[in-house]
Amino acid sequence: MNKQKLLASLPSVDEILKSEKGLEWQKTYPRRYVLQAIREIINQHREAILQDKAVEASSETLYPDIHKRIEKLSAYSLKPVINATGVVIHTNLGRSVLSEKVMEHVRQIACGYSNLEYDIAKGKRGKRYTHVQRLLNEITGAEDSLIVNNNAAAVFVCLSALAKGREVIVSRGELVEIGGSFRIPDVMSSSGAILREVGTTNKTHLHDYECAINEETALLLKVHQSNFRMVGFTKSLSVEELVTLGGKYKIPVMFDLGSGCLIDLKSYGIHIEPMVQEIIRAGADIVTFSGDKLLGGPQGGVIVGKAEYIEKIAKNPLMRAVRVDKMTLAAFEATLMCYLDEDKAKDTIPTLNILLQDIGKIKTRAKKIALQLKKAIGSSHTDISKIDVIEDSSQSGGGALSEVEFRTYAVSIKPLHLSVNTLEERLRHSNPPIIARIKEEALIIDARTVRDNEIKALVRGIKAAII
Numbered sequence: 038m039n040k041q042k043l044l045a046s047l048p049s050v051d052e053i054l055k056s057e058k059g060l061e062w063q064k065t066y067p068r069r070y071v072l073q074a075i076r077e078i079i080n081q082h083r084e085a086i087l088q089d090k091a092v093e094a095s096s097e098t099l100y101p102d103i104h105k106r107i108e109k110l111s112a113y114s115l116k117p118v119i120n121a122t123g124v125v126i127h128t129n130l131g132r133s134v135l136s137e138k139v140m141e142h143v144r145q146i147a148c149g150y151s152n153l154e155y156d157i158a159k160g161k162r163g164k165r166y167t168h169v170q171r172l173l174n175e176i177t178g179a180e181d182s183l184i185v186n187n188n189a190a191a192v193f194v195c196l197s198a199l200a201k202g203r204e205v206i207v208s209r210g211e212l213v214e215i216g217g218s219f220r221i222p223d224v225m226s227s228s229g230a231i232l233r234e235v236g237t238t239n240k241t242h243l244h245d246y247e248c249a250i251n252e253e254t255a256l257l258l259k260v261h262q263s264n265f266r267m268v269g270f271t272k273s274l275s276v277e278e279l280v281t282l283g284g285k286y287k288i289p290v291m292f293d294l295g296s297g298c299l300i301d302l303k304s305y306g307i308h309i310e311p312m313v314q315e316i317i318r319a320g321a322d323i324v325t326f327s328g329d330k331l332l333g334g335p336q337g338g339v340i341v342g343k344a345e346y347i348e349k350i351a352k353n354p355l356m357r358a359v360r361v362d363k364m365t366l367a368a369f370e371a372t373l374m375c376y377l378d379e380d381k382a383k384d385t386i387p388t389l390n391i392l393l394q395d396i397g398k399i400k401t402r403a404k405k406i407a408l409q410l411k412k413a414i415g416s417s418h419t420d421i422s423k424i425d426v427i428e429d430s431s432q433s434g435g436g437a438l439s440e441v442e443f444r445t446y447a448v449s450i451k452p453l454h455l456s457v458n459t460l461e462e463r464l465r466h467s468n469p470p471i472i473a474r475i476k477e478e479a480l481i482i483d484a485r486t487v488r489d490n491e492i493k494a495l496v497r498g499i500k501a502a503i504i
Contacts, residue, residue, distance in 0.1 A: 043086045048096040050075050058100055066111045074106035119491050119498070121473040123445055123483030125391045126435030130472060132329045132336065133435075134387040139334075139371040146367040153363045166351075168366050172373040176299060177324075178317045179341035183351055184328065184369060189219055190359035191325040191338030192293050196228035198353035199289065199323070199346060200255035204233040208241035210273060211260035221260055221293075230255070240272040243282065250286050257283050259321075260293045261311070276311075280320035289322035289346060296437035297326030297339055300379050305393055307441055313341065322346055330435045333388030334372035335365050391486060392433060396444055400426070403446035403484035406492055410448065413500045422503055423451040429476075431485045448482040452503060463502035471498045 053059050053075050062071045081102075082094050118130060126132050135143075156163030166183055173182035185191050196205065205225060212234065214220045225232045233254070235245040246257060257279050276292055283290040298310045310331065316324050323346050328337030338359075340350060350356070361369075375382045383389045403426045410424055427449045430442040452460050457480050464471040464480075474481050487495060 040086055040089075043093055044083065046093045046095065047079055047082060047086075048094075048099065050079060053079075053096050053099070053103070056096055058096075062104070062107055066107050070107055070110040074103050074110060078102045078106055116469065118470040118472050119495050120486040121471055121482040121495065123429070123431035123447065123474070123481075123485050124434035125431065125443075125486060126330055126388060126433055126437060127486075128435055133333045134391075135335065135368055135372070136375075136385055136387055138375075138385065139368050142371040143364050143367045147364050151363060151367075153366070165360070165363075165366060169370050169373060172370065172377075173339065173341055176373060176376050177313045177341050179324070180344040181347035182339065182341040183347060183356075184361055184366070185338040185340070185356070185359040186361050186365075187336055188293070188295060188325055188327040188338040189224060191340050192221075193224050193228050194353055194355045194359055195291060195323055195325060195340060195350055196225055196230040196256070197355055198350040199291070200231075201229035202231070203255035204231045204249075204251070204253045205256045205258050206233045206235055206246055206249050206254060207258045207260065208236045208245075208273060209234050209238050210236065210241055210271070211258075211262065213260055213262060239270055241274065242272060243274060243278055246274065246279070246282055250288065254286070254288055257288055257290045258293065259290070261295050276316055276319045276321055283322070284320075289343075290320070291323040291325070291342075292316050292321045294324060294326040296330040296435070297328065297332040298437075299332060299376050300382060300389070307438060309440065310438060317341065323350075327435075328369055328372075330437045331388065331433075332372070333386040335368040337361055337365055337369055392443065394485070396446070399484050400446040402487065402489065402492075403448055403482075406482060406484060406487065406495065407448045409492065409496045410450075410499055413496050414503060422453055423449075425449045427481075429481065429483065431483055443485065445483055445485040447484055449476075450480040450482065450499070450503075451478065452480070455503075460502055464498060467498035467502060469494060469498070471495060 050072070054063075054072065059071065059075070078099050082099065120127055120130050122130075124130075152163070153168075154163055154165050155161075169184055170182050173179065173184075185194060207221065212221050222232050231253070233249050235241055235249045259274070259276055259279055276290070279290045282288075294311065294313065294316065296310065298312050299314070301312060302308075302310055313324060313326060321342065323340065323342040326332070326339050328334040328339055332339075340347065372386065375385045383393055407424050407426050414421060425448070427447055429445050429447045431445040432443070433439075433441060450460070451457070457475055457478055460480050461473060461475055464473055474483070482495070482499075
């Protein structure tokens with residue numbers, strides 16, 4: 038057939054739209070995407086005809102391509118992925134995983150009306166922070182508490198409320214930068230507080246702080262080095278030493294912990310992460326930390342400390358800009374409930390459970406993945422790829438426990454007919470996407486962060502990518 042006849046054979050957009058299939062699509066998908074998909078596929082075939090690369094087409098022959106295009110256009114951008122990297126608190130993959138119990142409380146609050154800012158006992162307007170304050174105060178031992186949308190906001194609003202236009206003394210060794218180029222000096226400048234650096238990069242002494250104190254000093258700030266460590270010829274002050282100095286000159290002490298650890302990790306051989314409770318007992322006036330790192334809850338910034346300072350912060354106009362919504366509060370309240378029993382917290386909070394899980398269980402899971410993968414690929418898998426269970430190490434991630442390596446087991450896949458980079462890319466485009474890592478020319482599937490209910494989809498995705 039000549040080009041004109043082939044072009045004439047193409048169905049019109051209206052014809053497909055009004056067809057039985059078109060009407061069915063419009064009931065299931067947004068009409069604008071149905072229209073867009075039909076137009077795009079028809080145009081593709083038109084271009085192919087003009088380039089002598091196509092044959093006669095009908096509505097029926099175009100339906101599969103149109104349907105695929107509609108599904109792609111209508112798919113959510115934010116979607117679940119399988120985390121096979123071994124990084125537990127993976128910032129790029131949503132950080133902490135929430136439990137089903139926590140999400141059930143979120144669902145109940147989100148699907149209907151709630152007492153978000155209503156005091157049921159008094160029958161009048163209440164405050165949204167009361168839903169988590171009781172739990173935070175009880176668990177941390179603080180006099181009072183607040184929650185905002187992240188820890189950067191917590192630091193920002195504290196500095197603005199307590200030190201705007203005045204000096205805040207910080208050790209040079211604690212002027213940290215975290216992900217996204219968030220820097221303590223920049224946050225301080227934006228808050229209106231004036232940075233007063235003391236000491237050197239590796240050593241800061243008590244007299245450095247004391248010599249810097251003057252009538253303009255508003256705060257002594259200590260920042261936990263969550264995502265890096267300095268070793269060797271170093272010196273920094275403990276929070277107890279700063280509290281003693283602050284008490285001497287009647288200057289409040291603030292500690293930005295970054296990661297909010299609420300359980301003692303020393304029994305697991307981890308001695309570098311202080312508990313929030315320890316810092317409160319040491320006498321810090323204000324402590325800030327994240328809700329979605331080691332605490333294992335939703336994204337949020339927690340502020341705990343002395344009531345007189347929390348009251349000042351709560352009245353700051355910025356609190357309106359950084360407040361959290363009902364879903365975050367619901368998730369946070371349900372997560373904190375788990376901490377009322379520390380032993381249960383380790384089992385019921387996914388982040389802690391994944392970090393502290395028994396190495397034997399991880400090994401068993403890795404063997405299960407490898408065995409199912411070999412079965413799925415078939416007896417000829419050795420001609421396609423080399424699959425082994427190996428011992429490796431996982432990371433906490435999220436700027437927490439940066440120098441701690443967690444022993445793990447992983448499945449190592451060395452494809453023989455395609456590059457490991459191609460395999461990694463194919464897995465990223467599978468459904469659901471599988472995010473793995475490459476090490477020594479092998480694709481590594483870390484069994485620590487793969488959940489048991491994801492193994493079937495994981496195996497299916499890897500098989501499709503390899504074969």
